[in-house]
Amino acid sequence: MRMWPSRWVKGGVGLAVVLLSGCKASSTSDDHHYGYDESHYTHGYFVDARDTGHYFPDTGWSLNRESEACIGDTLYFETANERVRVYGSPAYSETTFRAAATELDNRIDDVLSQFRMGWHDFIDERSAAAPYPKQLIACLSPHVADAELSSASLSAVAIAPYHGSWPYDTGQILTHDLAHYVQENLSRYNAHHTLLPLWFAEGQATVVAGEPIASAYQHYDYEPLRDVTREDAGNASLRYEHYALAYRYLEKANGALAMTLLLDLVQFMDWKGDYPGVISSGESRAFVEAFDAVELVDHRGRYLSFARFRAEYHELLGASY
Template sequence: MATSKAVLILSVLVMALTGCKVTTSDDHHYPDSGGFVSGLFYDARDTGRHYPTNSWALASDAEACRNEPLYFETHSGRVRVYGSPAYSETSFRAAASELERRIDGVLSRFQLSWSDFVEDRSAAAPYPRQVVGCLSPNVSHREFVSASLAAVAFNPYYGQWPYETGQIMAHELAHFVQENLSRYDTSYSLLPYWFAEGQSVVVAGEPIAPVYQHYDYDPLWDVTPMDAANTPYRFGHYGLAYRYLEKANGALAMTVLLEMMQVLDWDGGFHGEVSTGESRAFVEAFNSAGLVDHRNNYLSFQRFRSDYHDLLNSSY
């Protein structure tokens, strides 16, 4: 059960967020003659803006830039990309352009503007007013990009990038937004694997399993990547499970759920996991968010997990 302090915080948070989020229409693009956004190169030894070193906020791919002082900053000031001077100027500019041009569209799917995101993301995040990128040799050309709370890591060789980057970038930026909204300073993700991937699938517009095929997979059992079956179609089922929640409650309610988790992480009284493996913060936030099913009846996480197939079966 939540402490009285946490309940009060959650109540205030829900009231404060309801009706105040809007999608953004601001244009932050500053294209130059080469097709990339404009900006300048800097040396962190001169500016003091060194790459984040917070291990709790960096995935292993993004740790490669810890000792790299060189960075490219876009004209808007929203994006910085760090990396070795051995990598081409084009790779720096391309990574910065992807972040600058894609972030607003992804945030709009969370019903957030850029200013909303800056205000609502974890106050413990390094450089809360910027999206930080890293040209990392630990990111393969197959992956192309990988996101963590503090930084988005890119394959450092622009020539190896896929021709079409849109869905991949949207998917990874969705993870970036999720982690910044749902965590305060805990060292691991508080989201179940199925939810994190399902929301990213929906945000990126990737294929979702047809509702009538819901019996083909049990997405809610995949609490961690280790729980997942080795079947590529599982991602479509993660998207199906998440879309059910969003369709019944709206995208804003899902964003509020993430932000409630951050408050619980900050509160410090909801560490650990429940018996089914999900973080206590996720389950508590889910049950406190007032979510409903497709018939507008209150939906607890326990009922969603146990009655998932019955709910999906009666929703079409």
């Protein structure tokens, strides 16, 4: 855990109970599916946890429903570099294990680079409370639909278990969910729920995955900052584009590294555990206090508190283009 400068640790913050949306579903037709040349699968080997003692995590606080499906599974495929383990039932094909491990191993570095980190930086900064903090854990889960493909939690990424039915945009979907995996590991220590508002978490993941972003002149079409939890969000198809617009405004003004430092500071607040609760609008106190403490600025370089960003969102976006 990084020691934080005292100027970043101010006033009351803490742990919040807010819900991160599940992974963004992909709407693809049945005749467009993922393909991968098996000769390019990453090297690795199949192992049984009854031999190694490396059982799938059973700590429910750090898993979601989709990844809990692998609790009790002992078979896993581990990449030769020991970075990725994919657990699942022996009923699933070896090809699916290998394909999942290859995709995760190939994509994690690109995802981390957008957080301005390398693999070893991530290992040093992620929650030490997570099981197997030196590995990326995955679960071939029957609770993940083929079109949705994946769903991320702090301890594991759940992946649909039938490789032949993965959608054509598999890479983009996995990148989106790997972004969530990184977010949760950098912003939570032992909180039982995400500390990030929905708009921020989904907006950052959308930007990292290279998915569509609303144009700044369209900012009045949606109110992204009102979507603090999944329960707050409507069904508007364009909402992810507006989450990305809100997040990108912050990143453009402050840089991607500042956004990663914000996540790390939220984790520090959770680790201290001194400031439980949420503010009146529903955001975790940890996120709000970290937002203010990291000293973000607007597009003109003026200090931007969370309260001001929320209150003046449309005015700020309208003046930014």
